[in-house]
Amino acid sequence: MNQPLPTIAVTMGDPAGIGPETIVAAWGYSAVHDICRPFVVGHPAIFRRALKLWNIDAEVVPITDPAEAEPSLVRIPCYHTGGDQALDVVPGKVSQAGGQAAYEAVIAAARLALAGQVDGITTAPLSKSALHAAGHKYPGHTELLAEACGVRNFAMMLHLPPGNRAEGPAGLSVVHVTLHMSLRDAIENITTEQIIAKTRLADVVVRALLKSLGIDQAPRIGVCALNPHAGEDGIFGCEERTIIRPAVEQAKRMGISAEGPLPSDTLMARAAHGEFDAVVAMYHDQGHIALKLLDMHQAVNVTLGLPIVRTSPDHGTAFDIAGKNQATETAMLNAIRLADEQACRREATYAGA
Numbered sequence: 001m002n003q004p005l006p007t008i009a010v011t012m013g014d015p016a017g018i019g020p021e022t023i024v025a026a027w028g029y030s031a032v033h034d035i036c037r038p039f040v041v042g043h044p045a046i047f048r049r050a051l052k053l054w055n056i057d058a059e060v061v062p063i064t065d066p067a068e069a070e071p072s073l074v075r076i077p078c079y080h081t082g083g084d085q086a087l088d089v090v091p092g093k094v095s096q097a098g099g100q101a102a103y104e105a106v107i108a109a110a111r112l113a114l115a116g117q118v119d120g121i122t123t124a125p126l127s128k129s130a131l132h133a134a135g136h137k138y139p140g141h142t143e144l145l146a147e148a149c150g151v152r153n154f155a156m157m158l159h160l161p162p163g164n165r166a167e168g169p170a171g172l173s174v175v176h177v178t179l180h181m182s183l184r185d186a187i188e189n190i191t192t193e194q195i196i197a198k199t200r201l202a203d204v205v206v207r208a209l210l211k212s213l214g215i216d217q218a219p220r221i222g223v224c225a226l227n228p229h230a231g232e233d234g235i236f237g238c239e240e241r242t243i244i245r246p247a248v249e250q251a252k253r254m255g256i257s258a259e260g261p262l263p264s265d266t267l268m269a270r271a272a273h274g275e276f277d278a279v280v281a282m283y284h285d286q287g288h289i290a291l292k293l294l295d296m297h298q299a300v301n302v303t304l305g306l307p308i309v310r311t312s313p314d315h316g317t318a319f320d321i322a323g324k325n326q327a328t329e330t331a332m333l334n335a336i337r338l339a340d341e342q343a344c345r346r347e348a349t350y351a352g353a
Helices: 019-027 030-035 044-053 084-088 096-114 128-133 141-149 183-189 192-212 239-253 264-272 284-295 330-344
Strands: 007-011 037-042 059-063 075-080 120-123 155-160 172-176 221-224 258-262 278-281 300-304 310-313
Touching: 007 096, 007 330, 019 037, 019 044, 019 330, 030 037, 030 330, 037 044, 037 096, 044 059, 044 075, 044 084, 075 096, 084 096, 096 120, 096 128, 096 141, 120 330, 141 300, 141 310, 155 192, 155 284, 172 192, 172 284, 192 221, 192 239, 192 278, 192 300, 221 239, 221 264, 239 258, 258 264, 264 278, 264 284, 278 284, 300 330, 310 330
Parallel strands: 007 037, 007 120, 037 075, 059 075, 120 310, 172 278, 221 258, 221 278
Antiparallel strands: 155 172, 155 300, 300 310
């Protein structure tokens, strides 16, 4: 007997950004409908506007329950959230209304996932400035969803699928120890305990990615140093010796195939060439810059440690091209595909790794 396809809720993101455009563009791929049962979350009129912009012949059908969703290439079920103030949002402009609309869509999708009504969520980009203007003081999607799910041990993972300048069998995944904060604050927040926690999350999720490809082995995880040249024996800093190396040694004792601390510049190059399946980065830009240089239009953002599946394209709202029919849907397609894969092995996303 065939298993039912996973139900994936796709949130519209900030209505002033490219999120709705990338969603309707991705909707027209039969490959999406072959693997999952998608529906969108947000204001129906926003998606109709995107369809008109892209000259796509499809119908947006409001629903009040995910069970009502009957998606097809020309039918987009929409779980209606938010008021009509979202209709006044101007493409490319930060606004309180845009931030509120994006927030309401994400919270609605998270609640559906927590209630077991959907198998995963894929979120289009939101604007942190608009989110704050609406009174929601979260650094981003990751922290917002962590609070909504009531978890404290969580992490951001960027994933580049195999074949996109990532030569490893499962592509390349980068997990971050610290996230949205100043570099000064990030350094203060890097602890042995946090490195161990993020390395464990990376091990569980990437192990599942490998297993899905028929590779039953521990992922090879490279752990970044913080300082240039991995501190050069303490000349450029002692964090490698006092904080990072003890974490790597503990991870090894736990059965994790971890190596480090390694200079991040050469580690990222080695990982791209397939020597490592995953990298643990110490701070936001250490991981983001490297992966986005490889291919920012293919990469996907995954939140680890949640009791729900959540993926997102690894790009922002792109206000500069919003409403101009210039966006690309590749990362959105990859995000939906990965949400489907994660939903099929949901236990691999949970924090109890």
